[in-house]
Amino acid sequence: MTANTESLNKPEALRSLKWEENALLMLDQRLLPEETVFLRLTTPEQVWEGIRELKVRGAPAIGISAAYGVVLGVLQFAGNTRELAAEAIKQAEYLATSRPTAVNLFWALDRMKARATALAAEGASTSEAIDALLEEAKRIHSEDEETNRLIGEHALTLFEDGMGVLTHCNAGGLATSKYGTALAPFYLALEEGIRLKVFADETRPVLQGARLTAFELQQAGVDVTLICDNMAGHVMSKGWVQAVIVGTDRVAANGDVANKIGTYGVAVLAKAHNIPFYVACPLSTIDLSTPTGDDIPIEERHPDEVSRGFGKRTAPEGVAIYNPAFDVTPNELVTAIITEKGIVRAPYSDSLKKLFSAE
Numbered sequence: 001m002t003a004n005t006e007s008l009n010k011p012e013a014l015r016s017l018k019w020e021e022n023a024l025l026m027l028d029q030r031l032l033p034e035e036t037v038f039l040r041l042t043t044p045e046q047v048w049e050g051i052r053e054l055k056v057r058g059a060p061a062i063g064i065s066a067a068y069g070v071v072l073g074v075l076q077f078a079g080n081t082r083e084l085a086a087e088a089i090k091q092a093e094y095l096a097t098s099r100p101t102a103v104n105l106f107w108a109l110d111r112m113k114a115r116a117t118a119l120a121a122e123g124a125s126t127s128e129a130i131d132a133l134l135e136e137a138k139r140i141h142s143e144d145e146e147t148n149r150l151i152g153e154h155a156l157t158l159f160e161d162g163m164g165v166l167t168h169c170n171a172g173g174l175a176t177s178k179y180g181t182a183l184a185p186f187y188l189a190l191e192e193g194i195r196l197k198v199f200a201d202e203t204r205p206v207l208q209g210a211r212l213t214a215f216e217l218q219q220a221g222v223d224v225t226l227i228c229d230n231m232a233g234h235v236m237s238k239g240w241v242q243a244v245i246v247g248t249d250r251v252a253a254n255g256d257v258a259n260k261i262g263t264y265g266v267a268v269l270a271k272a273h274n275i276p277f278y279v280a281c282p283l284s285t286i287d288l289s290t291p292t293g294d295d296i297p298i299e300e301r302h303p304d305e306v307s308r309g310f311g312k313r314t315a316p317e318g319v320a321i322y323n324p325a326f327d328v329t330p331n332e333l334v335t336a337i338i339t340e341k342g343i344v345r346a347p348y349s350d351s352l353k354k355l356f357s358a359e
């Protein structure tokens with residue numbers, strides 16, 4: 001379905017999403033860095049398409065979008081609250097089909113479904129329930145910002161003034177509500193006068209590193225150097241990189257990490273150069289119900305992303321193409337996982353569980 005949306009050119013700061021007048025304003029990240037265009041979405045179908053087509057992308061931003069998508073699906077609902085809860089659950093299950101790997105999508109939708117069910121059980125009126133579901137989506141959105149700041153603070157303890165740090169894909173403000181996960185320490189370092197030199201992998205085939213990470217860090221005044229993915233080993237061999245930090249779409253219970261395709265190769269190179277490999281994520285990206293990386297569904301995307309990126313054909317018609325959007329880095333290559341609750345290290349099957357215990 002083509003979104004029936006109007007483009008709103010707004011000189012907004014780089015926020016991926018905004019709720020305004022019963023609509024979701026979604027920054028169309030496919031157009032960055034050349035155009036800043038906000039799409040005004042008013043239906044769950046438009047949100048579904050926005051997630052599927054990477055108009056919005058990044059695990060937390062996908063979850064936040066989907067939560068608002070549930071709200072858009074029930075805003076005009078006229079039945080009773082029990083029927084409303086059933087409709088909210090139906091919309092959530094539809095939005096859950098947009099992309100398979102980022103667990104934040106399912107985490108956020110589960111939160112919305114649970115809220116809708118609880119509202120029906122509490123005997124709320126339909127209008128009270130709709131307002132409460134919107135409040136829940138807004139809470140998911142606002143909590144993410146504070147979470148990312150905490151991740152940034154913990155991550156910054158691992159970096160020293162003058163360090164070179166390499167990152168892959170985009171785990172910045174554009175992948176979340178603000179700050180990002182892997183990029184959060186770079187923003188806080190700037191605030192605290194700590195000089196970090198960032199190497200951003202361009203991240204083929206969709207170029208989130210070139211189009212988004214280099215763009216948002218440059219806009220913020222962070223010292224960022226864009227490199228092709230195949231240069232990561234070279235800059236490490238030159239001694240220019242003292243740490244790697246990346247985001248993630250799902251961490252399995254044993255600490256295996258699914259992230260943008262190419263991350264596994266960066267982790268192997270980091271190991272070969274004795275460089276620490278850090279993964280930054282909120283607890284909502286840690287999925288204790290997924291035992292290992294082998295159990296994480298890996299999205300395969302359209303071959304045109306590889307052969308006709310941005311409309312220019314760069315491979316022969318009809319050639320076989322394999323286009324997995326993610327890969328899995330085994331936990332043995334992960335030096336530490338940085339969360340809003342602190343930094344955890346191996347053995348991850350124990351340390352990750354402790355993050356969710358009461359204390």
Ligand SMILES: CSC[C@H]1O[C@H](OP(=O)(O)O)[C@H](O)[C@@H]1O
Nearest residue numbers: 057058059171175247248259260
């Ligand atoms: C903070 S989550 C960012 C995460 O999401 C990206 O994938 P995509 O752009 O396809 O949504 C990539 O894996 C990033 O590390």
